[in-house]
Amino acid sequence: HAKRAGKNTFKFFDASLNKSALTRLRTENALRHALENEELRLHFQPQLDTRTGRMQGLEALLRWRHPELGEISPAVFIPIAEETGLILPIGEWVMRTACQQLRAWQASGSAIQRVAVNVSACQFKNRDFTNLVARILAESGLDPACLELELTESILMDHADESIGMLHQLKALGVQLAIDDFGTGYSSLSYLKRFPIDRLKIDKSFIYNIENDRDNAAIAQAVIAMAETMALHVTAEGVETREQLQFLSASCCGEVQGFFFSKPVPVDEVPETIRRLAEHHNGTDSGASGEG
Numbered sequence: 001h002a003k004r005a006g007k008n009t010f011k012f013f014d015a016s017l018n019k020s021a022l023t024r025l026r027t028e029n030a031l032r033h034a035l036e037n038e039e040l041r042l043h044f045q046p047q048l049d050t051r052t053g054r055m056q057g058l059e060a061l062l063r064w065r066h067p068e069l070g071e072i073s074p075a076v077f078i079p080i081a082e083e084t085g086l087i088l089p090i091g092e093w094v095m096r097t098a099c100q101q102l103r104a105w106q107a108s109g110s111a112i113q114r115v116a117v118n119v120s121a122c123q124f125k126n127r128d129f130t131n132l133v134a135r136i137l138a139e140s141g142l143d144p145a146c147l148e149l150e151l152t153e154s155i156l157m158d159h160a161d162e163s164i165g166m167l168h169q170l171k172a173l174g175v176q177l178a179i180d181d182f183g184t185g186y187s188s189l190s191y192l193k194r195f196p197i198d199r200l201k202i203d204k205s206f207i208y209n210i211e212n213d214r215d216n217a218a219i220a221q222a223v224i225a226m227a228e229t230m231a232l233h234v235t236a237e238g239v240e241t242r243e244q245l246q247f248l249s250a251s252c253c254g255e256v257q258g259f260f261f262s263k264p265v266p267v268d269e270v271p272e273t274i275r276r277l278a279e280h281h282n283g284t285d286s287g288a289s290g291e292g
């Protein structure tokens, strides 16, 4: 009897292992068809000037809704896309769609100045990446200065010497470069100085409870001071409360982004979101203040 129970236990364990492997395989297969089935779309989240409250740009964030599996988080499918190489065609679609969308908004009279696009390691390391960005900019007719590429510290530090060359190639196109999730990787400050970058985005983990958490406050203020010294722009991500905004404003953090102002919204909600943020800004004239 004991032996049988043990066997059953083993079978159960085996089956549950299979189930998670199956879920992963199913997700992976579904992702292979996500592009052609038009299941991907972009949401956009405003980035605001802390002092004036004006919107400076929008970050494009990828969304995937599968007809049966439902809405799947980028935290789940981006790593799968990276492991399978699917991030190359998907990333190209993101870049093209973001550039075309901003160009379309500008053509219809909107003053949106910038779209920020997240770039994965495999994209950045691909020999053809600079050419691809150049081609997409030319095809869309977007001013290269309106495109900001967000790269993480680990992507850049992984092969730091090669990264410097890649970044110079991209800068030669006229695009803006940002380091995303800054503070979560291991940046060598001597390399940071040699990277031709334009902006640091302070990771949202350091913005959490910043008005009470001394460590987070010290880290954020150190990054802001370092950015100032190196003549870099700085954005705080994950701003959810008025208290966080007030702290960042008093610390002279140039730009802010987060749920306090707006969550990432679908294309058709962007004009209304911009209107709401601008109205609030005109109404108070006291810098970024969100809906409170």
Ligand code: C2E
Pocket: 045, 060, 061, 062, 073, 074, 075, 078, 091, 094, 118, 119, 120, 150, 180, 181, 204, 237, 238, 239, 240, 257, 258, 259, 260, 263, 264
């Ligand atoms: P990220 O680039 O650091 O983007 C910021 C994430 O924080 C987004 O999550 C955004 O929705 C979320 N966020 C914004 N404001 C707040 C806030 O106030 N509080 C909190 N708690 N979260 C906030 P999302 O959209 O789920 O994306 C997660 C990550 O997936 C992104 O982090 C990025 O690394 C990756 N990702 C998203 N879209 C793309 C893409 O098109 N290409 C690549 N390569 N990666 C992408």
Ligand code: MG
Pocket: 059, 118, 150, 180
């Ligand atoms: Mg980002």
Ligand code: MG
Pocket: 180, 181, 201, 203, 204, 237
């Ligand atoms: Mg980030």
Ligand code: MG
Pocket: 181
């Ligand atoms: Mg992040």
